Amino acid sequence: DGGITQSPKYLFRKEGQNVTLSCEQNLNHDAMYWYRQDPGQGLRLIYYSQIVNDFQKGDIAEGYSVSREKKESFPLTVTSAQKNPTAFYLCASKSGGPSNQPQHFGDGTRLSIL
């Protein structure tokens, strides 16, 4: 079945440590997104990518980095510069460029600080 796979489901980070969240899709979608969701709050866009080897900052990119070396993969690194990383991280993808097609989400990674 086609879909978006995020791993791991739970992740713990030590102080000063960088961690990488994986996002893989087999939907042949061009665009991919990373969002952050905090308890009781909506989504906030971290980064997005419309095509391989290209990505743009979203609203809260500070302390995060991404790469898009393959169409199906869009990993997110939470760096030590991100001072409040505890959150639920969601990866999404959609087909095409600017279009009305919906974004589809993975099941998320929950990141906590040790």
Next chain:
Amino acid sequence: DAKTTQPPSMDCAEGRAANLPCNHSTISGNEYVYWYRQIHSQGPQYIIHGLKNNETNEMASLIITEDRKSSTLILPHATLRDTAVYYCIVLNAGGTSYGKLTFGQGTILTVHP
């Protein structure tokens, strides 16, 4: 992108239709209405979207008023598994934001046995 207003919570009996309203009075002509739902600790699930015509798929129906200022998501035969937070979003998917989704507080739908 236009803002939306949804009731904070609704209840529905299992097997009955669940009708979830959404107001989007400032919607512009090129903005679509999208519905997602999120079950606790899971990723949001796309349900349906539309521009001005009513839409139906295997999950739900979307009724958009003629002036497009409001819409209703209909789950025809609600089950316990439909208990979730439902989000109505208005989005210009072709705009410069390239489809950035912004969830509001949504409606907590509780389906009772």
